């Protein structure tokens with residue numbers, strides 16, 4: 001095949017997914033503020049206007065971006081200049097890298113060539129995700145340390161301890177999924193979830209691994225430093241935590257990293273536990289409901305439905321972050337650690353053990 | 368949504384369902400979603416006041432920024448008696464008296480500064496004034512400024528309002 | 529192509545490692561260590577050992593170095609109090625030891641030639657798992673017992689009364 005075509009496809013995939021994630025990041029900043037306002041009986045942002053239109057404050061992300069661009073880029077006196085400037089990059093780069101392995105649709109065939117709708121279908125799939133997202137802790141730690149100020153330092157320490165603790169249970173909680181679907185590739189996991197469980201339920205991760213799902217979601221929130229685990233920035237005791245001394249675009253890089261983590265995390269949860277691009281009861285040819293009823297659907301519509309289902313699930317989990325944030329209060333630090341090591345870790349080990357037993361004795365060769 | 372007081376039982380021991388947290392978190396999510404949907408559906412009922420355009424009506428006795436009253440001819444009504452400066456617990460009024468050109472009036476304030484950064488808005492100056500020359504009925508909070516000097520209100524500014 | 533990448537990442541790994549021991553600031557050393565670990569992971573990936581590469585990054589770069597940095601942060605020596613080290617006998621010995629190590633690996637490399645172009649399967653999760661639980665089971669179990677004793681030791685040290 002013509003190499004130019006391959007390059008074009010690769011670039012297009014990267015561009016599409018980038019646009020999707022960054023677009024969602026922008027929308028999320030608005031959704032977060034507006035959602036928070038409505039949950040708390042307020043009105044939320046509604047001031048920024050273009051040509052007299054406010055449209056419920058959708059221009060606020062734009063205004064924020066402009067504000068970040070034009071603010072003074074400030075380096076505090078005692079800060080270590082090099083590390084201080086490196087930290088936002090260390091935060092943002094891993095966040096961007098994580099999006100590479102998430103499949104956002106089934107493989108499609110264009111001009112006789114099968115194209116995976118995924119930036120890179122690595123054969124270590126989910127492990128790559130853990131490896132890269134584990135790097136995010138450096139941004140936080142470096143920022144906290146190099147600012148030469150006590151609140152960021154405490155924030156950085158807290159968050160490094162928290163992220164390492166929860167990484168363990170996060171990794172262990174998906175182990176069950178890997179065992180059930182016999183693969184670490186996200187594309188194969190998504191593919192495997194298209195089957196039916198006992199002919200009724202779609203074989204989604206939540207249904208075969210309910211405990212794993214709860215553990216993973218919790219660990220994900222802790223990894224993304226979201227409420228109820230947002231102690232690293234706990235504004236009531238640490239002012240703003242690790243990014244306290246940052247202003248201007250550097251600060252916005254931390255914010256962007258946080259939101260990209262959220263968006264990619266949502267995409268990963270929907271891929272691992274909610275079938276990714278699988279639409280319930282939709283096979284390649286059309287709907288096949290339990291009970292033998294089937295409805296034929298044209299191939300293009302199938303593709304659109306599937307990508308739409310992935311986008312829909314991702315959006316739901318993005319909203320869930322906001323929803324949970326304005327519902328659950330922040331934990332105390334010792335509670336976070338106790339939950340991580342004394343509850344989540346044993347439970348995820350138990351989950352692996354039980355999954356192994358079930359696979360071995362009840363259902364040989366997968367459910 | 369109306370705000371009511373609700374008695375919540377706080378037992379010492381959590382029940383098993385509560386100690387699992389998840390169920391309780393679900394309940395919490397239901398509550399917040401209820402508020403969210405209600406506020407979307409009844410947008411008009413959100414109690415927020417759109418501040419600069421819409422203002423809360425100030426109560427009649429609200430103590431805002433000061434103003435100095437004028438006589439019908441436009442000169443300040445203040446007779447520079449120092450009563451307000453004496454009464455002020457924050458010692459933020461500075462008055463320099465001068466002889467008034469009007470033979471009917473003895474003194475008038477050449478300088479009359481109020482340091483709004485120190486003022487505690489207690490209203491003692493208004494109470495103390497024998498000729499109702501100073502009032503705090505503008506209904507304004509002190510507007511923000513970028514230097515300290517601008518927040519020391521001089522006589523012109525006080526007469527203006 | 530593979531050779532170019534190998535030389536590139538090898539150079540990064542070696543250069544990073546040299547920087548780790550020569551930097552004066554411990555934080556800089558730690559960051560160079562991350563770079564080195566990444567380069568080594570890339571070398572693993574070049575040999576089709578993707579699983580190993582991922583684990584290398586997760587465990588070493590993602591957890592171990594974080595703990596190093598943790599300690600650096602907690603101790604937090606101000607820049608002007610960092611010790612000035614001069615070339616001492618210790619350092620010369622270190623250089624000699626490094627030379628010996630290079631010599632040794634050169635000899636070993638001549639003796640055991642790497643199988644050219646290992647198959648894509650050898651480094652996969654399944655293959656590594658199978659090897660661990662069959663051929664190297666004893667070593668694996670002994671390692672896990674060692675780790676377990678380390679964990680128990682850490683708890684015993686940290687807890688005043690058990």
Ligand code: SF4
Nearest residue numbers: 455486487489490492
């Ligand atoms: S309001 Fe109180 S503090 Fe302010 S100027 Fe009058 S007397 Fe002084």
Ligand code: SF4
Nearest residue numbers: 445446448449451496
């Ligand atoms: S008490 Fe009244 S009249 Fe006397 S100095 Fe103050 S403002 Fe003027």
